[in-house]
Amino acid sequence: MNYKVYQGSELKQTVTSKTAVMNGLQPNRTYEFGVQPNDGNRDGTKVATSVTTRGIRFNIPKMLTVGSTITLRYEEYPLGIVPIGKEPSGMFGGGNKQNLSAKVISTANGSSVVEVAGNVIDVGGRNYFSVSGFTANKYAFAGIDFYDLQLLPNTKYTVSTNNVGILGQGYANVFVGNKGFTPDSSINGVIVNKPQTVTTNSTGVLTIAARNYSLAYGKDKIQVELGTTATPWTPYAAFVDGDTFTVQPDGTCALFSEYKALYY
Structure with missing residues (x-):
């Protein structure tokens, strides 16, 4: 017998035992989990329960x-x-x-x-995506690199960063859009205190673009979160x-x- 384990409506894993470990949960948060048996041919009834994690x-x-x-x-x-x-x-x-x-x-x-x-x-684990330590030497070229994230289709995600962009010039160093988008600071640029919310298309692929040579090593970070609210970087x-x-x-x-x- 297999067991499908869901977090909300998202299938997280399939296990053969009656125990599953869920990673990436945050302290003092309430989550809904569901378990659905599968005998190899068809799914059984999914049973859901709510669990509140303890504090850190x-x-x-x-x-x-x-x-x-x-x-x-x-x-x-x-x-x-x-x-x-x-x-x-x-x-x-x-x-x-x-x-x-x-x-x-x-x-x-x-x-x-x-x-x-x-x-x-x-x-650790709150973000779908987190990148730090950008340098020109870390990648094949000192330009804009693209990162494709396979997320849920037709779903809102919010991208934020602690990077200030290129001060005085109005340029962003971080951009977000559906796969194939063109980075544009005025349209899809992301800087500190100005997150961007994007709805994925039917493919569920969200693309993050980063101007790597302008991001500070060990300091600048990017995060992607489910929903329309960006978690504050401080406190x-x-x-x-x-x-x-x-x-x-x-x-x-x-x-x-x-x-x-x-x-x-």
Whole structure:
């Protein structure tokens, strides 16, 4: 017996056992899953259920009170000033400061597991497509490269980027359209704070175009999301579930991801 596993209306995988692992889910989100048996000849009745994922969890090297609520401080630091984690106290203040609520789940061996409330932390897997580290040398030529994504047909997807484009000239470095489109900054260009929503045609192929030589290595990113809303680039931080804070010289605990930081 085979089992077809759906996330919403999309068939994600077919398994032969009664267990399936779903990857790329986000914390504190509700998903609808369906399972449909197939005997090799025909499909049976699909049974659906809703599941809400838990929040992202971190390890803090301190004994905290289980069940209590703590506050984590989120900040962003300019790149190139000082190494991350080496900011002199009081000299370089972070920007985009946010206070995040977290609940203490458990404690053991001098460490505590805390779970962040709400959808305020981004983890890997949210995007259908994410590209970083663009350089002219990474590709065969320093021009516009095209990436074809096989998505759902006749469905809206929103593309956003943190790239500012070519300042003062009105040109974008990222473009989106159905396969065969012509990049045009004024029509299908994507820059920071100006996402583009595109409806796929009957083929379901969405094409991303990138002017690679103008994108900064390790900094610029592109994301494609289902629907008409682009997830804000901030205050979301790309931390990993299970990350561990480190104790700083002043006694506080900190966790760093690129130029983003969480403090307790």
